[in-house]
Amino acid sequence: MTAITGTEIVDEVKKFAGYKYVYGDAGPSAFDCSGLVQYVLTKLGVAGVPRTSEDQWNWVTKISANQLQPGDLVFAQFPVYNSSPGHVGVYTGNGQILSAEDPQSGVGYSSLASWGSNIVGYGRVPTSSGGGAQSATLTSASGLPGFSWPSEITSFFSDSQAFVDKLMWLAMPSSWLRIGAFLAGAALLLFAIYALVRAGQGQPLVSMPSTVPVPI
Secondary structure, three states: OOOEOHHHHHHHHHHHOOOEEOOOOEOOOEEOHHHHHHHHHHHOOOOOOOOOHHHHHHHOEEEOHHHOOOOOEEEEOOOOOOOOOOEEEEEEEOOEEEEEEEOOOEEEEEEHHHHHHHEEEEEEOOOEOOOOOOEEEEEOOOOOEEEEEEHHHHHHOOOOHHHHHHHHHHOOHHHHHHHHHHHHHHHHHHHHHHHHHHHHOOOOOOOOOOOOOOOO
């Protein structure tokens, strides 16, 4: 399967801004939402791209909102659609989505915010690295860049993105500070429990000597 980047997806899909919307059409002169996604990815060399937005939702690698990068897909369910998710678009960055919207708007831009609560979720094209063509730049949940791994490694974890994200989270110094704070808090809690148990038994925490020497 061809490794492509999010930037390549964005550059390609932008070429079709202003094209006509026709339900059930998958190009090259008109598109519906999933037809546009399928046409663009297939043109970039991605094999086996599903035709419908529902099947594309099952096909992509699921990501969270704070992992969203240009080239990722955004899925939504608007009231006019029967099955979910009934609509899909390509996130182009800066809070904008490009999709084949409807016969009036055609292929055009809309804001991520305007989709609001209609958003079902986000997905990354399985062969898209989100970074360079030869390596994938993984991004932590906080949006800070992590390590760059060779594609052979990232492809091994392509179906375990959550596991990889956790490894990247452990690589950040702030994560270890949180872990240290948790361990310190746990130690204080255990000491408090120990102190309560000792107090309940009428035993002091520190043993005092039975006799106290008196200066002569």
